[in-house]
Amino acid sequence: MKRTFFLTMIMGLVALLWSACHTSPSIISATGMPYEVEVVTTRALWDDTVGVSLRAELQRPISGLPQAEPSMRVTFVTPDDFNGLTTYVRNIIILTVDAERYTKLSVRAEKDRWATGQVVVYISAPDEASVLTYLADHRGALTDYFTRLEMMRMAQVMQETYSSLVMDSVKSKFGVMLNVPSDITSFKDTTNFFWASNNANTGRMDVVVYTFPYTDEKTFTLEYMQHMRDSILGANIPGAYPNSHMTTQPIGLTYTPRTLQGKYCGVLRGLWKMEGDMMGGPFVSFARLDEANHRVVVAEGFVYAPETDKRNYIRRLEAGLHTLRLPGEFDKPLDGVEEMNGRKN
Structure with missing residues (x-):
């Protein structure tokens, strides 16, 4: 009996080791x-x-x-x-x-x-x-591929860990969903404009969401999106000094169409600065057409980090922008990343 028990233990141990190795x-x-x-x-x-x-x-x-x-x-x-x-x-x-x-x-x-x-x-x-x-x-193909891959990884993480304050606010105010980094917890809410920040001393990240009526197909152009950005952010984001406000630097500004949730999304990317102040940094904004409500929904992230590199900060925010979902898209999965041969992962 003891021998049988001993052999059973040995066989169990061998099976366990084999399983661990294989x-x-x-x-x-x-x-x-x-x-x-x-x-x-x-x-x-x-x-x-x-x-x-x-x-x-x-x-x-x-x-x-x-x-x-x-x-x-x-x-x-x-x-x-x-x-x-x-x-x-x-x-x-x-x-x-x-x-x-x-x-x-x-x-x-x-x-x-x-x-x-x-x-x-x-x-x-x-x-x-x-x-x-x-x-x-x-x-640029390899770099773009790995960049999109990392964006989707971050966006997937933000599906589980995100700022509930921002999510609840934009869902209640605009009827859209947006997952952004969980440390963005300070906010300012006005009639048609939402602004939240992590208020960090190093690596400050801010998110804004706003809408405006869709009236013309020429809306989705670099010139028009810059005009609306300067108009809306200039009125809602003041600087530290009297009459100072946020504006867009035209040099290096790019506008790129892409697909988000199977629909058109315009991506405006460049540098912001405070008119009448010394502050500035990178920004990226996603603009989507909410056809059901005849409006354009814009979600933007911008960074202020004069003392350090800004790459990972702006990319964290951009990953969050990939989660922007309009009414009717709340239950849809996030878009995937194409493989090198063009097929979906």
């Missing part, structure tokens, strides 16, 4: 910081023209910031050292050049290869020239 790696959560990419390739490629071009692509300066900041933080590891913890990084590019294995260049993405929440992009080519041609012909 459990799918996907139960491990991806590591690394947002907007960090690990490149796996040979030292020869990394130090050559291909590596220089790939780094230049991933470290492209972000538009709409007062000082140049790279899009991604890039790290490097050789295939021989790519094991253990290095395989759990959230964003990985595996670059392979081998004429015997490949006859043409291919680029594909794979989710959760070694850890959950991970994306691995494989770039495989027969020669270096193919990789250089791809990077030249698809300038």
